[in-house]
Amino acid sequence: MKSTKPILAITMGDPAGIGPEIAVKTFEGSELHKVCRPILVGNAAIMEKALTFSEKNLKVRTISDVKEARFETGVMEVLDIGMPLDETIEFGEISAVAGNLAFHSVIIAIELAKNGEVDGTVTNPIHKKAINEAGHHFSGHTEIYAEYTNTPKYAMLLADDAIKVIHVSTHVSLRKACDLVKKERVLEVIGIMNDGLKRLGIEKPRIGVAGLNPHAGDEGLFGDEEINEIAPAVKEAQNNGLDVTGPVPPDTLFALASGGRFDGCVAMYHDQGHIPFKLAGFHWDQEKGKMKSVNGVNITLGLPIIRTSVDHGTAFEIAGKGIASPDALMNAVEYAVKLTKNRQ
Known part of the structure; x- marks a missing residue:
């Protein structure tokens, strides 16, 4: 029986930030595959390295086309963007290389949605200075989506x-x-x-x-x-x-x-x-020195495609430490699923 759950393209985010970490934590959770058929759009090698944040033996499977996806629990299927690393990316450091990878992950996700290959897109955080250093002059995801979908009112x-x-x-x-x-x-x-x-x-x-x-x-x-x-x-x-x-x-x-x-x-x-x-959705745990919950979703309205996102940044200050909360990413997935059910 063919699944009616929506296919969602989840972007990698800036690899120097917490995007890959919270993606891994979300893919290894039990809820993700219950509500959608997810693929990760990004660099497969970076996501392989991000498995160090997995506590449940998550596996990475590289694909080159959405049609190759099996959507298996315990597996992160990565649609590789075809941009091999030419230098090391360090956690917490702004770099044009990281910005370029993050930017192209977003562009490919947009194209997948425009072509009807996925039902919606969910974005992990990018670093605005990094994408600008890479030569892509946008102030954020919202403006990228508007430009690449030719949307004047959003x-x-x-x-x-x-x-x-x-x-x-x-x-x-x-x-x-x-x-x-x-x-x-x-x-x-x-x-x-x-x-x-x-x-x-x-x-x-x-x-x-x-x-x-x-x-x-x-x-x-x-x-x-x-x-x-x-x-x-x-x-x-x-x-x-x-x-x-x-x-x-x-x-x-x-x-x-x-x-x-x-x-x-x-x-x-x-x-x-x-x-x-x-103030309503972010809660800091002073004793543990980390956010105990980060809830909230960023949605771009007015687009011809669905785009939801975490409503937090790359969090360079905690990148690579394994303490980032995946709550907002799962929230973003849930809202994307809601939007697919109420298409105009």
Whole structure:
């Protein structure tokens, strides 16, 4: 009987970071193969070395085509990107070689999804400086996916059981982020959020929209972006039949959302959304000196293909130590599976 579980392409991430480690830990777990048919896209030699992080005798099997995959439990099938190592990659060190390998793993995963060979993609963390040193001038995964899928309208959604946040802008300076708060973009992101929440199984999403300024501008005392840009976008979204509230003071919005008032929040810039999201999902164990849990998923909405990701970086400071948590990668897999079930 042919399996109905989706085929997911999971990228290696920057090999100098924790990507290979958390990939190994996820593939050796019992849950991965229960929910999907996974393949790892990356350098097979690097993933062989990463088996030192395995506690359960995980095996690597190299394939050159998705059709060769058997999807066996206890086996990580690596679709090798065909780029042999020409120098040693050291954990925790930025290098163009590592950045190039990580970048091409992503590009191949995108092509597999565009061609219908996989049902979705899940990305491990890349290092922005490393990929730029390799000559690939992007500020992150989101922009890579947008470029290689020819997607003009997209947005970053952070998703967890407790809170879901989408952003009007992401990888730009704070000064520029303020200039990007325009009615058209805010309205666009509200619409993308509404569609995305529906794809995650929320039939009638309730969306809260953050203000940009303290107290959401306090009737113009602390800025007029709320009056001139955000409120008009919210009003138009309401007129279009969406359940939207705002602008809500940012220091209140996320507390309301985590308590169940909203299904999703629209943040005006990167840190406004990331800080409350990571506060809810990242938990540090002071005694053990490591994260005891790292939950949360980064989803790029608006694309013609599915892309979810861990919502943490390469963690160079702990790379190679064997203490990285695979929680977020498994979360990303689970969200990718949800999205495959609710395709538009």
